[in-house]
Amino acid sequence: MSSETYHESLELLSEETRNMHRAIVSLKEELEAVDWYQQRAEACSDEELRGVLTHNKNEEIEHAMMVLEWIRRHSPVFDTNIKTYVGAQGPILAVEKAAESGGGASSSASPGLGIGSLRGVK
């Protein structure tokens, strides 16, 4: 099995859900690596090694964002929320309030029915 973190029988899951699972697990792993590199770099007593660890941390951030972009393209709900919150101006909770009242979303997308791709749906 490619992952030990499935919570349901594989035969009950569509290919779409399996791919989303792969992406989410990958994102978790990349973010965990960022956290580990950050701590090691800060605790490290060798300047050169600290530079390498910080470089590696930044690479993991790039990887995480690439996976996140894949998730955004395949999940309308992620897409809407990313467009609402990422890069928004002002207090984050105020952005939520504005978005819920229909006035604050920075995206050109309106909240939809969440249909998206139906690949794998019978």
Added chain:
Amino acid sequence: MDLLKRSKAPLTDEAWEQVDSEAARVLKLHLAGRKVVDFSGPHGWKLGAVNTGRLKPIEGGRGDGVANALRAVQPLVEVRAPFKMRIAELDDASRGAEDLDLDPVIAVAERVAHAEDAAIFHGYKEAQITGIIEASPHKPIAIDAILAWPRAVVAAVEVLRAAGMNGPYALVLGLQAYDELDAYSEEGYPLRRRIQQSMPDVSFVWAPALKGGGVLLSTRGGDYELTIGQDLSIGYAAHDRTDVELYLTESFTFRVLEEKASVFLKRAPAAAR
């Protein structure tokens, strides 16, 4: 407020929830194209066209020794289907009613799903969309009897393989064709199961908007692309004391990237049988 202007509608949160979820249920049931083609989006209202990567030369230059060409783009079509509902009926959702009359939602969702699928399978000239069936260069495979279906599907798979179009494949069937394969059997063995058993890499898709039979197409990816600007959403148009007018909307276009990836299975019209 965004383009849908939902916050202006005299609908409670509970009513919106029932309207949205019923529309989503019917759309997911009826939409067939999205089950077999690649999907790009949603990109939002601001996406007006898809870059085709092509140039269209401007004929007859201006005599200044400079050649000019326009970038060829495919515009998105904006769909908007209105429907009316009784406000008093919708208000009952907040009183706990779970049996609201949502027939107008069901009807509009079917209408819009069929419109999207008709464009995907049969094309929509005014929207500059070429459909999967009309784009196929392969000669349609004629089916003049119900029991001819299994052999025709085998022949269709062979056509695609010979053209270098590998599987998996989807057999997308119109209403009549789907019913025939579901209801009829050969020597006590249902036609649909016979096909599935001999060709496990062929899946079946119910497509009520597809006319004239069915189409076998490769679902390996990279052959067909549905681009969505604003994905299917319900917006608010107007209301009076008793009724509210809503609409189901989306913006999209569809491109055939590999014409050879499908073959039409043409069922003879009823009158000709």
